[in-house]
Amino acid sequence: MNSLPEPILLRNRREDRPATLDEYRASGGYEALAQAIKQYTPRQICEMVKDSALRGRGGAAFPAGLKWLGVKEDAPHPRYIVCNTDEMEPGTFKDRVLVDADPHQAIEGSILAGYAIQAQRGIIFIRPSYEQGAQLLERELEVARQAGFLGKNILGRDFSFELDVHRSAGRYICGEATAQVNAIMGHRPHPMKGVHMALQGLWGLPTLVNNVETLACVPHIVRNGPEWFRGLARTETGSGTKLYAVSGKVNRPGVYELPIGTTLREIIEGHAGGMLSGGEFKACLPGGASTRYLPRQFYDLEMDYDTLKAVGHRLGTGAIIVYDQHTCFVGATLNLMEFFARESCGWCTPCREGLPYIRDLLWRIENGEGKEEFIPMLRQMAGHLAKSYCAFAPGAAEPVISLLTYFTDEVREHISQKGCPFKNVQKPRPHLWYPPEE
Amino acid sequence: MLPEELQERLQQKIAAAPRPRELAIDVMFAVQTHYGFLSDAALVEAAVMLGMTPLELEELATFYDFLYRQPVGRFVIHVCDGVVCWMFHEGSVFDYLCQKLGVCAGQTTADGVFTVLPTACVGFCDHAPAMLVNGVPYGPLTPESIDRILEKLRTEYCDLVVCR
Ligand SMILES: Cc1cc2nc3c(=O)[nH]c(=O)nc-3n(C[C@H](O)[C@H](O)[C@H](O)COP(=O)(O)O)c2cc1C
Ligand code: SF4
Ligand code: FES
Numbered sequence: 097m098n099s100l101p102e103p104i105l106l107r108n109r110r111e112d113r114p115a116t117l118d119e120y121r122a123s124g125g126y127e128a129l130a131q132a133i134k135q136y137t138p139r140q141i142c143e144m145v146k147d148s149a150l151r152g153r154g155g156a157a158f159p160a161g162l163k164w165l166g167v168k169e170d171a172p173h174p175r176y177i178v179c180n181t182d183e184m185e186p187g188t189f190k191d192r193v194l195v196d197a198d199p200h201q202a203i204e205g206s207i208l209a210g211y212a213i214q215a216q217r218g219i220i221f222i223r224p225s226y227e228q229g230a231q232l233l234e235r236e237l238e239v240a241r242q243a244g245f246l247g248k249n250i251l252g253r254d255f256s257f258e259l260d261v262h263r264s265a266g267r268y269i270c271g272e273a274t275a276q277v278n279a280i281m282g283h284r285p286h287p288m289k290g291v292h293m294a295l296q297g298l299w300g301l302p303t304l305v306n307n308v309e310t311l312a313c314v315p316h317i318v319r320n321g322p323e324w325f326r327g328l329a330r331t332e333t334g335s336g337t338k339l340y341a342v343s344g345k346v347n348r349p350g351v352y353e354l355p356i357g358t359t360l361r362e363i364i365e366g367h368a369g370g371m372l373s374g375g376e377f378k379a380c381l382p383g384g385a386s387t388r389y390l391p392r393q394f395y396d397l398e399m400d401y402d403t404l405k406a407v408g409h410r411l412g413t414g415a416i417i418v419y420d421q422h423t424c425f426v427g428a429t430l431n432l433m434e435f436f437a438r439e440s441c442g443w444c445t446p447c448r449e450g451l452p453y454i455r456d457l458l459w460r461i462e463n464g465e466g467k468e469e470f471i472p473m474l475r476q477m478a479g480h481l482a483k484s485y486c487a488f489a490p491g492a493a494e495p496v497i498s499l500l501t502y503f504t505d506e507v508r509e510h511i512s513q514k515g516c517p518f519k520n521v522q523k524p525r526p527h528l529w530y531p532p533e534e
Numbered sequence: 535m536l537p538e539e540l541q542e543r544l545q546q547k548i549a550a551a552p553r554p555r556e557l558a559i560d561v562m563f564a565v566q567t568h569y570g571f572l573s574d575a576a577l578v579e580a581a582v583m584l585g586m587t588p589l590e591l592e593e594l595a596t597f598y599d600f601l602y603r604q605p606v607g608r609f610v611i612h613v614c615d616g617v618v619c620w621m622f623h624e625g626s627v628f629d630y631l632c633q634k635l636g637v638c639a640g641q642t643t644a645d646g647v648f649t650v651l652p653t654a655c656v657g658f659c660d661h662a663p664a665m666l667v668n669g670v671p672y673g674p675l676t677p678e679s680i681d682r683i684l685e686k687l688r689t690e691y692c693d694l695v696v697c698r
Contacts, residue, residue, distance in 0.1 A: 186616035186655035224600040225612075225656045227669045265559050265598030268654060282555035282586075284593045299553070343618045343659035350660050385617060385655075417618055417659075431620045435654050441597075 103353040104337050105312050109197035117239050120200040128318035129204055132211055133253045141212040147322035149335040154307030155412045157401045166294035167213040167302045174216040175302040179206045179311055181222040182271035185384040188415040190339040191308050193351040195229045199236040205311030210257040213304050218259040221276055224266045233261050268439040273305040286443040287486035330357030334400040342368040344418035345375045357398040375420035383412020385432050386491025388498035424518035425503045426510050429495050430458040436492035444485035450477050464515035554584045571602040607642040607649040609687055612666040616655030619663040627663045627675045
């Protein structure tokens with residue numbers, strides 16, 4: 097169980113440095129681009145992606161091919177594609193590893209998306225914490241340009257495409273596709289409701305936003321065919337591999353590329369080296385901070401979109417945050433709510449007002465001031481978050497809802513004992529330290 | 535005033551962009567790197583170059599984590615307080631760092647060398663607990679490794695990666 101199956105997206109990952117253009121090409125890199133431009137129409141590429149059943153890896157799991165086909169052939173020009181490398185959700189770091197391992201794969205995927213919707217320009221949107229990745233991409237984009245994969249008349253054909261890096265100054269909401277479009281245009285990055293990006297994205301023109309892992313799959317789909325891609329999955333409805341980013345109380349945190357649908361047990365015990373000594377699996381967040389706690393009873397569940405959906409969960413980004421039995425889940429949820437309350441863009445009331453409210457209730461429970469009636473209040477407030485303007489607040493509600501579903505006893509224990517029962521096991525400290533009073 | 539060479543470089547970039555406004559963040563980063571932070575005057579300079587109003591830039595500058603509207607130290611430490619790092623906060627990294635430097639969150643040391651800022655997950659959860667110093671990631675942190683890092687920063691030249 098310890099040996100990794102042949103990686104696809106991370107085939108060129110090395111310990112010490114990113115893969116070069118030559119290394120990428122030696123592994124078949126840019127063959128798909130040449131094939132696409134010479135043998136396939138843009139529409140055929142979209143169809144291939146649709147047939148591959150590739151779903152968006154950025155969290156929402158929307159079928160990529162359908163999104164691409166949403167840009168109609170008679171849609172206006174210029175058109176844009178955005179490669180979303182923002183990745184600011186706590187627990188997610190797969191995109192960093194993906195870009196750092198093999199930058200040209202992300203670049204080729206983006207060019208192929210550009211070709212498929214006949215875009216003129218692509219933008220790689222990247223967070224400030226990944227400045228090293230941004231500099232790497234800029235350097236390799238120039239290399240790709242020199243090699244004739246970018247710019248005017250790519251590979252001598254009549255397809256021209258520019259791709260550049262857009263640096264963000266760091267705010268979680270910028271990961272949301274419509275907010276990202278505002279961010280790129282230099283506007284305050286609040287999300288936009290009811291905007292159909294395939295028609296009116298950047299500067300009111302057709303725009304395709306995809307996660308960088310989604311785009312990185314495309315060269316392999318074009319080269320090996322949609323059926324091959326579907327065959328990589330362990331589940332009936334799944335397709336491809338997944339970069340599972342495992343963090344928390346495991347021996348070997350890191351990114352593991354595995355067939356989608358690998359079980360949680362295999363991921364944790366096999367690949368991530370099992371729990372840290374003395375630790376026992378209590379629950380995980382299967383896909384970053386805006387998913388529901390997945391407790392022990394799902395240890396043997398296949399980690400795929402539909403399998404999780406069937407039990408009322410979401411795979412999200414596949415960033416698996418592992419908690420052991422010493423973790424206080426009121427404390428963990430409080431930490432997450434601090435994050436969401438701080439990162440709320442402030443545009444709509446349920447989110448701007450509701451999240452601090454939830455955070456305060458949890459803070460009181462954690463610190464011995466909890467009351468039984470806080471439990472229905474939390475439920476009600478989490479319910480209100482569904483009425484928000486964008487998907488941020490419903491995402492923030494997920495940990496709270498699952499805290500109340502699976503760990504009500506733990507919450508009650510806090511209330512009845514007037515404090516955190518884990519205080520002596522592990523001390524969840526407040527985040528901010530104030531100097532002792534003179 | 536910005537040095538002429540920097541002004542020219544930014545103006546060329548702006549002239550080449552299809553829409554100057556796209557470069558708002560890049561220009562603010564460049565100006566911030568020069569002055570150390572974005573003062574009111576710096577913001578106005580950036581706005582003039584971009585053909586935007588200072589208020590339009592202020593809207594952005596106050597929104598983002600990595601744009602500093604107040605003076606900061608030579609090294610800005612973004613300490614992760616995301617949930618993965620929180621799990622490893624027994625003997626909290628944040629507490630230790632603040633105590634060691636004698637500051638609380640958001641403050642700069644008296645000698646103007648370090649500013650400590652709490653930041654959401656910095657994307658190095660596989661190295662938790664983690665922090666960024668001028669954009670360079672460090673982790674997993676312990677009190678001992680923090681001592682070493684601070685000492686090294688104090689005594690050795692260190693290339694600035696992002697902003698200041
Ligand atoms: C609050 C919020 C944050 C998001 N952050 C990201 C992100 O950092 N990276 C990403 O790829 N998608 C993120 N998304 C999802 C995007 O809105 C969008 O669905 C995605 O980029 C589309 O690409 P995909 O279909 O390839 O996944 C976020 C969504 C929300 C609601
Ligand atoms: S839900 Fe939150 S992040 Fe989304 S628009 Fe409303 S305030 Fe902004
Ligand atoms: S939670 Fe600290 S780096 Fe991600």
